[in-house]
Amino acid sequence: MTVQQNAFNKKSLVAIALAIVLIFVQFSYFPKVTSAATNLALGKAITASGHADVYVETNTNDGNQATYWESTNNAFPQWVRVDLGTANSVNQVVLKLPTGWGTRTETLSVMGSTNDSTYTTLAASATYTFNSAGSNTVTINFTGTSVRYVKLNVTANSAWPAAQLSEFEVYGTPISAAIPGKVEAESYAAMSGIQTESTSDTGAGLNVGWTDTGDWMDYAVNVQSAGTYTVGFRVASGSTGSQLQLKNAAGTVLTTVTVPNTAGWQSWTTVNANVSLAAGSQTLRVYVSNTGFNLNWLNFTTGTTPTPTATPTPTATPTATPTPTATATPTATPTPTTTPTPTSTPTPTPTGTPPPGSNLALNKPIVASS
Numbered sequence: 001m002t003v004q005q006n007a008f009n010k011k012s013l014v015a016i017a018l019a020i021v022l023i024f025v026q027f028s029y030f031p032k033v034t035s036a037a038t039n040l041a042l043g044k045a046i047t048a049s050g051h052a053d054v055y056v057e058t059n060t061n062d063g064n065q066a067t068y069w070e071s072t073n074n075a076f077p078q079w080v081r082v083d084l085g086t087a088n089s090v091n092q093v094v095l096k097l098p099t100g101w102g103t104r105t106e107t108l109s110v111m112g113s114t115n116d117s118t119y120t121t122l123a124a125s126a127t128y129t130f131n132s133a134g135s136n137t138v139t140i141n142f143t144g145t146s147v148r149y150v151k152l153n154v155t156a157n158s159a160w161p162a163a164q165l166s167e168f169e170v171y172g173t174p175i176s177a178a179i180p181g182k183v184e185a186e187s188y189a190a191m192s193g194i195q196t197e198s199t200s201d202t203g204a205g206l207n208v209g210w211t212d213t214g215d216w217m218d219y220a221v222n223v224q225s226a227g228t229y230t231v232g233f234r235v236a237s238g239s240t241g242s243q244l245q246l247k248n249a250a251g252t253v254l255t256t257v258t259v260p261n262t263a264g265w266q267s268w269t270t271v272n273a274n275v276s277l278a279a280g281s282q283t284l285r286v287y288v289s290n291t292g293f294n295l296n297w298l299n300f301t302t303g304t305t306p307t308p309t310a311t312p313t314p315t316a317t318p319t320a321t322p323t324p325t326a327t328a329t330p331t332a333t334p335t336p337t338t339t340p341t342p343t344s345t346p347t348p349t350p351t352g353t354p355p356p357g358s359n360l361a362l363n364k365p366i367v368a369s370s
């Protein structure tokens, strides 16, 4: 009895352990849900046909279901359009109204474009119901299409004579930017804490701003081949000490770049760094490691460039000992030429009596015939 019970207990324990192992193995094969859906429209440039009062269109992609856009009243059709910054394979939009609002329907179509001039219909016009049972949320699925601009054309609202939306979310698969190549800062696949604005830099378009420490942008890229690349960060900053990092999907810091104070938020410069990248499709993150800069684009080129940051500490130039100013040599006062003292004619010594045997004619007056 006791032996049987023990045997049973052991078998049960083994079975439970196996079940636990199987459960963990199962879970490990499922993709992580958290990384599956990224709202591609969040914080992107958004435009509308018009708005009423303070209910601006930027309220539709601020990530807050409580803030909403209301179009110009009594003027259907009305539209709102988001620029994803780059082409993405889009297959779903999610529309929201504030959670406390009463039931209503809105009639709308979803359009897509690569150039903002020619639009194709992604989802034909239909009437959708927003109600509390559905958390005032409507999901519209359609065939994945590569588009940069997504537009909603609203033609009716059962509760108000205007289009109303608190969130306009766009989902799909970001199309990877090729490396080597240029990645526009505003073409992020996901972000935290930043906003976009029109840039006055060469080439116009948008730049990313409102960068606070801890904010980030993720970019879907496809690296042609593994190796070292030069990445040029197009930056502008009105503050000193700003810093960014480029990280890979594992969170490894590939480079840390100090952004110079360019003395203006639209005074642009390019700061280069060298990064080593693995080949293939991957996510690169620009992380704001110290607040205060705008970013227009990142340009990846093959090979390295001399790192400009490694400015050699200048060896203190020895202060040159000042060469003493040569005191002007005084002009020599010319020594007056002394008038030569005329050699005095020797006074002939009067001859005494010459000693005997000497020449008696010596020095005596002498006269000749000629």
Ligand SMILES: [Ca+2]
Residues within 6 Å of the ligand: 059, 060, 061, 062, 063, 064, 065, 066, 067, 068, 166, 167
């Ligand atoms: Ca909102």
Ligand SMILES: [Ca+2]
Residues within 6 Å of the ligand: 193, 194, 195, 209, 210, 211, 212, 215
């Ligand atoms: Ca921010």
Ligand SMILES: [Ca+2]
Residues within 6 Å of the ligand: 184, 185, 186, 199, 204, 205, 206, 207, 295, 296, 297
């Ligand atoms: Ca840009």
